[in-house]
Amino acid sequence: MLRYACLRVLGAIPTLLLVIAIAFLMVHAAPGGPFDSERVLPPDIAANIERAYHLDEPLSQQFFRYLQGLVQGDLGPSFRYRDYRVSDIIGDAFPQSMRLGALSMLLAFVVGVSLGIAAALRKNTLFDRLISGVAMIGISVPIFVVAPLMVLVFAVLLDWLPASFASGNGASRFILPVIALALPQIAYITRLTRASLIEVLQSDYIRTARAQGLKSASIIRYHAIKPAMLPLLSYLGPAIAAVLTGSVVVEQVFGIPGVGQFFISGAVNRDYTLALGITIFYAAIVIALNLVVDLLYGYLDPRTRAR
Amino acid sequence: MSLLKVQNLQVRYPRSDGAVVENLSFSIQKGECLGLVGESGSGKTQTAMAIMGLLPTNAKIGGSVLIEQTEILGASTATLNQIRARRIAMVFQDPLSALNPYICIGSQLQRILLEHKFCPPNEAVQRVLAMLTKVGLPDPDRQFRVFPHQLSGGMRQRVMIGAALLGAPDLLIADEPTTALDVTVQAQVLTLLASIREETDAALLLITHDLSVVAGHCDRLLVMDRGRLVEEGKTAKIFASPSSDKMKALLAVAPRIDRNAPTTQAGDDVVLDARDISVGFKERRLGGHKNLHAVRSTDISLRRGETLAIVGESGSGKTSLVRALVGLIPTTGVVSFLGDRLAATVGARTALQHRNLQMIFQDPLASLNPAMRIVNIVAEPLIVHGENTQAQATATAMLARVGISSEYLYRFPHELSGGQAQRVAIARALILKPAVLICDEAVAALDGTVQEEILNLLQAEQAQSGVAIVFITHDLAVVRQLGHRVAVMYMGRLCEVADNDALFSRPRHPYTRALLDAVPVPDPDIQSTHRSLIGEVGSILSPPSGCPFHPRCEHAIVMCSDRLPDFREEPFGSVACHRADELDLGY
Known part of the structure; x- marks a missing residue:
């Protein structure tokens, strides 16, 4: 198991390098640069700045310089937030995003799996149709519609909860953003769990368990849950990565200084190092979570284990 | 007092005409072994499901x-769960699924055990280990933690039987x-x-399509x-004088090895001659791979109008061998086909060679393109080979044939039955x-x-066209x-090649003899020679030394585990056994 994990980590290095190279090229290929603004700088000042940030060097040289820093754990200086290193920015912003994301995923998992199981057990009843219908709405209505609506209802009209993260304090300021972030995930997880459990319940080994006189509850708990969770697992890897690294919309609506906000500003401002740094950070998290998913797969499905 | 009494059982499904089980009545006595036979779709399994209370909820049951x-x-699930495992237990067809x-x-x-508080x-x-021992699993302590896919088919079915016996059911x-x-595992x-x-x-309700299985046991x-129930009675009496047309038909077609060999004559000219065929796969493992030899240096030849039957248990390499001949998997060795050397891969072969070497598969429905119409499926090979003009007409004639x-x-x-699909x-x-x-x-399906x-x-087509068949x-x-x-x-190796009559009357390899002994005969009077072969086919990942069959062979001597026997080709039949000349294995 440990050997397998090590091999996988090593195997991730080429993937990561490819991501870095493509991201680097794309960031630099975008028109404009970090120091373009309405006010045109005098040529010698512009040249000075470019030299200070090594932007006058050939692209290949810049790339290797960047890689060199990366190996030492340095993502470079931010071009826009002067005096900040990209690593510091991520280090400050990520805990904010992660806390929010982890709470949302936890909520989404518990609620989604429960609703999915409940719907699967009452397949084709009114309850099931209702759940599936609501889940479909949850998937199709975008978060930038739901989040402001929630603010309007619960913060402005009812005044139960704070409208923004910064203005509130304590646990209450988490409630709206966590729910907003969790809603589409609840919908996906509900649908996945429902479909997968229905399929498992039709399999021969469930028929065997019924023939053995096991109670429905035991059949679900003992025989069906584990196989039904497998498709969900493949979805959860990338989904957790996406949610942990911050939702741009939710952070914007609730004013949370998370990674998502910096990602957008980095891209818009041509803050090369910031945009690149967050991309690489995101890629690393996706790779790491996929590794965790694969290891869990091996644990859950004995047929995929190396003999 | 009967143990189980079925009266006027009727099962039908909405949106289908006719009942799948119609007015069925029978009973099972304590300790009795009752056989239930019929072809697929005759309602056997539906009957069993009704007894277990396992029919789907949309079934209309009477x-x-x-x-x-x-x-x-109509009993509640709670009542049924009191009956299942305790009174009635069930063993299913495919133990893997x-x-x-x-x-x-x-x-x-x-x-x-825990659920029923047995x-x-x-x-x-301890109870589980005792049961695993009872149903014949070697090394139960270790097998406890084993997953189904790690067991052979026979061992899985033993586990299923063990599971069914835990509640000491009456039926x-x-x-x-x-x-x-x-x-042999059967x-x-x-x-x-x-x-x-x-x-x-315990009473046993044995459901099967195979008359030879019930003949010896029920x-x-x-x-x-x-x-519908078309016949009921003592096994010996039904086999001796069946009264229903269905049973007569089933008995007439029941495959049995004590019948006659084909009467058609094979030609003399060799159409296909394969020498030293080996097929290997690499089994991927962590940090490397292991070589798996599915077929090892095997020689096969085939004459015009001849049928060569290749027989073996799963894992014997028979499918790998013919896939190699057809060029679907890489192989080493030399194949001469109609006088020319046949390239190892499909892509390197000539159009004429392709035409002359055709294949049909086990599952006819899976081997026909579901999106094409029947006539086009049959015409397609002609079109591929550039004979567009008469393709449809030729295909129509061929289908009629x-x-x-x-x-x-x-x-x-999908609109055809299995038999029709195989004809196509x-x-x-x-x-x-x-x-x-x-x-x-x-x-097989x-x-x-x-x-x-x-x-x-197939025999009629062979008589007409002289096609040679590898079956x-x-x-x-x-x-037979x-x-x-x-x-x-x-x-992965040939044990014996012989003419049909010779093989069935005077087998020369102990494995051939064991295979013949294991075949049940659809006749309650001939069930005497039943001697089960011990053990199961070994792993080709780590084949035994010497003769691959020696661990299961009752005639094995020291030499058998030391040295691989040569495959000695002789005109009346070839064999790979050290003791072929001294043993008399004939019937």
Whole structure:
């Protein structure tokens, strides 16, 4: 198991390098640069700045310089937030995003799996149709519609909860953003769990368990849950990565200084190092979570284990 | 007082005309072994499901099923769960899918004990181990933690039987318990069921399409046809003088090895000669791979108009061998085909060679393109080979020849029955007038009567066109009926090649003899020579030293484990056994 994990980590290095190279090229290929603004700088000042940030060097040289820093754990200086290193920015912003994301995923998992199981057990009843219908709405209505609506209802009209993260304090300021972030995930997880459990319940080994006189509850708990969770697992890897690294919309609506906000500003401002740094950070998290998913797969499905 | 009483059982489904089970009444006495036979679709399994209370919720069920005083039909799940495992237990056909692949087998058995409180929780593991020992699992301590996919088919079915016996039921229902198993393993499982009946005095309802399975084991028989009971009585009496047309038909087509070999004559000129064929796969493992030799230096030759039957248990390499001949998997060795050397890969072969080497497969529906109409499926090979003009007309004629009437021409494969689909597959293969037709378990998925029809069709086509046939099968009765010559394979090597009559009357390899002994005969009077072969086919990942068969061979001597026997080619039959000359294995 440990050997397998090590091999996988090593195997991730080429993937990561490819991501870095493509991201680097794309960031630099975008028109404009970090120091373009309405006010045109005098040529010698512009040249000075470019030299200070090594932007006058050939692209290949810049790339290797960047890689060199990366190996030492340095993502470079931010071009826009002067005096900040990209690593510091991520280090400050990520805990904010992660806390929010982890709470949302936890909520989404518990609620989604429960609703999915409940719907699967009452397949084709009114309850099931209702759940599936609501889940479909949850998937199709975008978060930038739901989040402001929630603010309007619960913060402005009812005044139960704070409208923004910064203005509130304590646990209450988490409630709206966590729910907003969790809603589409609840919908996906509900649908996945429902479909997968229905399929498992039709399999021969469930028929065997019924023939053995096991109670429905035991059949679900003992025989069906584990196989039904497998498709969900493949979805959860990338989904957790996406949610942990911050939702741009939710952070914007609730004013949370998370990674998502910096990602957008980095891209818009041509803050090369910031945009690149967050991309690489995101890629690393996706790779790491996929590794965790694969290891869990091996644990859950004995047929995929190396003999 | 009967143990189980079924009265006027009726099962039908909405949106389908006719009942799948119609007005069925029978009873089972305590300790009795009752056989329920019929072809697929006759309602056997639906009957078993009704007894277990396992029919789907949309089934419309009528009549009554009583286990002593308790009515099963319409009973609550709680009542049913009191009956299941305790009173009635069931063994299913395919033990791989019937066991949960995510849970180790010991734990699955333990769950039954705990759920029903058959024993105190701290004794459960001991009880499971005792049961695994009882059903013949070697090394039960280790097997407790094993997952179903790590066991062989026979061992899985033993686990299923063990699971069914945990509650000491009064009635055991076994639905095609040996259909998915090899013939030597089938014999072992049937022996196990028989010994359990002797020991526990449980009644057994044995459901099968295979008359030879019930012939040796059941006291009484029920014969079903299209949902109805058509005959009932003592096994010996039904076999001796069947009264229903269905049973007569079933008996007439029941494959048996004590029949006659084919009467057609094979030609003299060799059309295909394969020398030193080996097929290897690399089994990927962590940090490397292991070589797996599916076929090892095997020689096969085939004459015009001849049928060579290749027989062997699963894992014997028979399918790998013909896939290599057809060029679907890489191989080493030399194949001469119609006088020319045949390239190893499909891509390097000439169009003429392709035309002359055709193949049909086990599952006819899966081998026909579901999006194409029948006539186009059959015409396609002609079009591929540039004969567009008459393609449709030729295909229509070919389909008529294999017995597919014109009303089916524009239908899709899923609208055909299994037998019809296999006829279409045969038409598609024969439309190019090949010199060699390779059939991979071509009748294994078909019912008895349909199987007979397809075999007759192949023989008729051979008589007409002189096509040479390589027929792969695990079924010795099919071999007997179809093969001019027979090749027996074991763990990737040839054991014996002989003419049909010689092989069946005077087998020279102990494995051949063991295979013949394991075949049950559909005749209650001939069940005497039943000697089960011990053990199961070994792993080709780590084949035994010397002769691959020696660990299971009752005639093995020291030399057998030391040295691989040569495959000695002799005109009257070739054999690879050190002791072939001194042993007399004939009947």
